Amino acid sequence: MVIRSNDAEYVEGKETVVTDTEERTSEIPEVERIIVRFAGDSGDGMQLTGDRFTAASALFGNDLATLPEYPAEIRAPAGTLAGVSAFQVHIADHDINTPGDSPGVLVAMNPAALKADLPKVVEHGTLIINSDAFDERNLHKAGYESNPLEDDSLAGYQVISAPMTSLTKEACKDLGVKPRDAERSKNFFALGMVSWLYSRPTRPTHDWIEEKFKGKDLVIAANLAAFKAGDVYAENADLWASRRIVRPAHLAPGTYTNINGNTALSWGLIAGSRQAGIPLFLGSYPITPASDILHELAKHRNFGVRTFQAEDEIAAVGSALGASYGGHIGVTTTSGPGLALKSETIGLAVSLELPLVIVDVQRGGPSTGLPTKTEASDLMIALYGRHGEAPLPVISSSTPADCFFAAIEAVRIAVEYRTPVILLSDGYLGNGTEPWRLPSINDLPEIKVNYLTGPNHVDAEGADEFLPYLRDETLTRPWILPGTPGLAHRIGGIEKDETGNISYVPANHEHMVRTRAEHIARIADSIPPIVPAGDADADVVVLGWGSTRGAITAAVGRIRKKGRKLARIHLRHINPFPPNFGDLLRGYETVIVPEMNMGQLAHEIRADFLVDARSITKIMGQPFTPAELVERIEETIDA
């Protein structure tokens, strides 16, 4: 899908898969979209191959969405089902929302990849197979009793099998590359074939190979040779009948880049720091799938970004809080297990009322769970996972590019309201990509920072005094930087009164707890009201949050096309909810909430608004596909 900076409603994609009758200048039949899945062993370079195919398609002007899937083990046993690494990309000549339902094309580099991913492929789909890998040993490891390339089991598919390994070695034999090393380039052979089949421009891949492997001339030569050999093979192997082209999409004018959620989120944090005019400090501990934010921000010291790889999750958030106390924007990034560890310090931040941004790139849980798979099951820990009454704002991002804007919003709330904010992303958003029409930086929201520099109150005797917890009309306390002359004071996690000093007075505690809660609730005044998408007169609304946005948008579009009335709401702010949210929900007969958890938002809706929300859940480490959502939404409405 294409995200526009004004976050407008998306154009729903057309649903017919193939229109290969219409011919234009070239002989190649056009299709509106294709979904290609590259699958192989972890060591086969499938992520890279998928990424290059995506990049070439993006530069060609297609709209696209990607879904990388890889095993948790860095080196899972070669040739086994557990070791299969895959990258799915959906490219289209129109605006799309998701990595697609089922791939029409599967590139399988070994038997395990075929076995693992064949069930996902559409009926009569195309299989591009490395026949060299289908030896007895690999077939056995994948659990095949007989070779599927030789029996009838693939009869329903269009099979293009090529001896990719041996042809790659052959192509490299005069280059002085050792055969073992040459073998490693076979993914570029596959890429060459697929690029030819789908008429991708080859220049971007050439340039990329030369840039990426600069200084390693043999590697460049081998990869280029393999890429070319794949291209030539496809052309000579009489695959003309299979050739297709996906024309550029008619996207809104502008400059585009293909971006994943972790990068967009990193840039959003930098943008937030720019808009606030204060530097960014990131305290982080490596954890999948959030580490790439640490990597990205570490590159940008010239923005004044201080990245600090802490000794553990607790020190990561602690150092960020210390930085916020000092007047920087303290940020910590993590995934579920790390959020659990940070809990006590986040409670301290609630008590100190200092800005802090906590980013949780969610993954399958509990415990180590599914570290490389996506899930959205940290909503409850984000909302409630602290001891005591410790409310804080929770927001979520909904597409890879949207992570940019969500990060700016997290910084805005944290800095302007002096509170910790949890920003929920997930593994699918973090690693998935989409073309992003770059916003004009002049349109980014302003973030106001006020440090208190002198007394803020007059005491009973008429003398100036300074009260660290004296609140403004939003109930926000001042931000006072250590080093400010005359304002030295102490704060802490023990209950306090307006002076910041310890108070065990019973009524004061009740007052402070209620005031902190009201402070967070009033942030709703700064949130725009929700305008539902879809039919204004619908009785049914599909309510979502997080990375389900693409699938819900596509599914709601398909159902509406069949003639049913449906509305759709996707939440950015989950605490506090937007001001009109409760009234809006009560206006629908049916509220359906698809979630990648056991129904956490639905639970929240029921508790807050006494609305009988119906859950649609999926906990398989994979995002919803539009097709399954269509089916389950229709089932729910008809039930």
Added chain:
Amino acid sequence: MPETATTTRKDWVSDQEVRWCPGCGDYGILLAVQMAMTELGNKPDDTVFISGIGCAARFPYYMNTYGIHSIHGRAPAIASGLALTRPDLDVWVVGGDGDILSIGGNHLIHAIRRNINLTILLFNNRIYGLTKGQYSPTSEEGKITKSSPMGSIDHPFNPISLILGADATFVARTHDMDRKHMIEMFKRAHDHKGTAVVEIFQNCNVFNNGAYGQITSKGAREEMIIDLHDGQPIRFGAEGRHGVIVEHGVAKVVEVADVGVGALTVHHHDNPDPSVAFALSRLASNPDAPTPMGVFRDFERSEYGSVLNAQIAQAIADKGPGDLDTLLHGLPTWEID
């Protein structure tokens, strides 16, 4: 470093009533810190005390400076974030043996190895005071407490050994009965660039009274405290009749009359090899034998925050100050008209 100022002790005393038990060693330490501050010429407004949880951790409330009374064990982590973003401030960490060596042990060793500009005061009373008397990570084996009615099974940390093992660039030891020595150690620690740790033998007269009596009481000191002086042979006792020799990584007490002054080990606190200081730290594992006091190590190594800020300056020099629009165009882009 902040500019110097002339202050009196009163300038460092907050308006909060001090609420340690009467007779607690913490009173003496508080006074010594406040006096050290006046001697250092620091300004209260440029000074920050960050603590965790425990009796000692109430310390910031009693200092008329900036301060955070944070959560158990995490003070070094919070202070690290502050020190890295605000090198203009003078950042101190205060905590007890439970806070800093037990629940916060991880943060202590990592702050030390990074050598972040912090001054850490470790109040070691070898007991949990605020939770009313359980054995701590520095309590001796066999100690009878509420949580160890048959005697503690835990082997205690030797804090100086641990801190040296984490590659500390500065570590010293002092005790709550000697204000002059405390002031001297606090000033030395403050002036050190990097993480400086001072272990303070502190008496908890309620739950572990007299834990250090065998060495810190007036009559015992001469024979039981080994004062470390840079560049001098290690001697102690009446007329310096005892001495210390470090040989093959082991320190032992000798009689000067037997070996001669020339045989004594000369203490060099800036010795690049920490093994001599380590051997000295092993001399007494319990306060029932002659115990070294003073600066074990004061060595220069690059300070984390300075290097971090130098990297930022370097990045700006190399790439120019960050420009958001350039960043957004940093991946391959394409135009659609």
